[in-house]
Amino acid sequence: MKLVIPEAKRIWDLPIRVFHWLLVSAFILAWLTQGEDRYLDIHVFAGYLILGLFLFRIGWGFWGSHYACFNSFACGWRSVWRYLTILLTPQRQHFIGHNPIGGWAILLILGLGLVVTLTGLLTLGGEEQHGPLAGLISFAWGDIGHECHEILAWLMLGLIGIHIAGVLVESRLHQENLIKAMITGYKNTSTEDTASVANHSRLAISLILVVLSSGGSYFYGYFTQTAEHPYLPFIGPQLPDNATWREVCGECHLAYHPTLLPARSWQRLLNEQHQHFEEDLDLDAETLAELRQFASDNAAETHLTEPAWQIEQTTPLNQAPLRITATAYWQEQHEEIPKQIWQHPLVKFKGHCNACHLDAEQGTFEDAAMRLPQHSDFSQLSTKPH
Amino acid sequence: MNKYLMICGMMLLPLAYSHSVLATAAVDELLAEYRSAGATEFSVEAGNTLWLQEFQDAQSGKMRQCATCHTDNLRNPGKHARTGKPIEPLATSVNPKSLTDIKKIRKWLKRNCKWTIGRECTPQEKGNVLTFIQTQ
Incomplete structure (x- = not known):
């Protein structure tokens, strides 16, 4: 048997890491501002940010680096079952990228996340008559969208809970710090067939710049407001006057x-x-x-x-x-x-x-x-x- | 430069004056109307007394007077008793728009007498109050 000395190899490229932690921040922001009418604009911005991040992730799932690509971790239920049944035995499998259940978690979070943001847009368009769907959706449909948005957001929280629990269990079972790996991008690996991953720093920096500049322009009004002219994030319709x-x-x-x-x-x-x-x-x-x-x-x-x-x-x-x-x-x-x-x-x-x-x-x-x-x-x- | 300022100032004088003239014209017309309705000489003092007189509201039992909303200094802005909405000062010396619109004077004298005293004011009372406000 050939001895391979474990060495640190980059598994997660920078765009994936930036995506992950931006998504975490945006989700926390959206969660903290939910139901608070006063902070609706922040909640809506967090929602647009999440939608944008998901769209980026879908693209990166097709054209990204090896471990980011869907075809590197998408698998059938059988693989998930096999992985789970031997997880607690010494024969358990170790995946350097996403394991089968982790891969499913990613796809579920992506899919559910898209539906959550979509129902959010329905709520915004129907109840508030703002956003891209304003004027196309009745208040009643906005209300239904709102109900769905809340239920799905709780499901999302549950899914995130399972994801975090999975990360902790995996880290313990395989004696590797997965959270640290999502920050540095590196994992210790002794397998020779580890794909080499470029960092794609330029793309990551552009991603950060796009988020910062859209945040800046979205909240620009707060910086220029005065006591006499407070900033109104949402301007309502011009109502009939007399x-x-x-x-x-x-x-x-x-x-x-x-x-x-x-x-x-x-x-x-x-x-x-x-x-x-x-x-x-x-x-x-x-x-x-x-x-x-x-x-x-x-x-x-x-x-x-x-x-x-x-x-x-x-x-x-x-x-x-x-x-x-x-x-x-x-x-x-x-x-x-x-x-x-x-x-x-x-x-x-x-x-x-x-x-x-x-x-x-x-x-x-x-x-x-x-x-x-x-x-x-x-x-x-x-x-x-x- | 000073010359221009002086000319501008001179133009402002008659403008400011025209407001008090308007106020006088509107009040004069009303006073004539009250006289023909049987009122006699109008007195600033009687107007002042009525202004400060307190009346008990039949429903709420609360004491009401003109000063409840307009304060006892007519040069100060007042406040609506229930809603707190600011009311511009009534004194013509600080508010040139006061007492210029005959329709408004009629409306508010009628409405506010009803609220304060519980009935419409007599022509004599209205004339006294208007004469009093004019001196403020």
Whole structure:
């Protein structure tokens, strides 16, 4: 038997390593920002990044270096079964690249990942009317996409858990640090037929540059924003406007856009104009008719925005709430807002939407257009009771 | 340079003046209307008294006065009692737009008398308050 001295050989080229750790970061970023409306733009960026990385990985699976290529690790269930049945015996097989089950994990993560990002785009296009699918998908389909997106993301997390467990088990069984190998690219091998792998540094550097520059341009607005002109990552649709509505309603409070209540609510509110929250509006017939028209033409039933659709869907038909804050959707959306925020000198009144929603005047209420009052104001608040 | 500044300043003078003229014109028209509706001489003092007088709201039991929203210094901006929306100062000396739009004066006198006192103001009361605001 010929003695072969184990030597360190490059197995994972640089693009594969960069891809792997960028994917890890993007997945963590997406996971941490999920469900947080305020950070929707970061979540969406992480999603685009994951999609881009997967597309790159598919390409590199065909044209990449030896161990990155799909045909080096794609195998049938029989190989997986054989690998697993003798895994705990001394006859266990050792693969320098991906082992059969690892190879399957890669393909499953790739496939599932593509479906997760695709359902993410469905959610973005349907619920928010943003992204490449905006305008093509209804709110209802966006909702279904959202459900799938969440379930699939949990499946993905499970798959990642299995992947990490597999890496730890393999590292222990074969006495080799697989995590370190994914960082340095090198593994100790005594087999002579190890394929030689080029590092492809230029491609890896270009990959990093593309990610950095797209991140920079995506979040550029945050660097140029001012206190007067805060950056809005998502600009909502231009909603129908009416000068009389803006003037008459806007004299005492924010001119809430008609999309925020169903038509029956607006009709009731205008019918009861002589007892409008303790005030007598005393509108003349002409003004009243104009307001009625504008309200019924643009009420929640038009589904012009996500809040419009949600409020229309969640308000029982036998109810005509006069306050937007009385709708189930508003209450659900604001249940986690702490008491101190409502008592904050810049907020105080629950109908003061524009205290936190930067696009309240336009009526679009985009998810990422929210800023809670600064914490520095809070310290003043605690020392200065009202 | 100074000459230009002076000329510009001279142009601004009548512009600023025109606003108070407008304010006077709108108020004069209303005062004439109130007189023909039976009001007699209008008094700044009576207007000031009414401005500060407190009335109890029948429903909430809370005390209300003009100053609730407009503060007791008309040169200061006010705040809507319920919503907190800022209200521009009423004093014509700091807000030239104040008391210039006859339709607005009518609207708000009617609405705010109802909220504050619980009834519409008499022509005499309205005239007194307008005369008072004009002196601020």
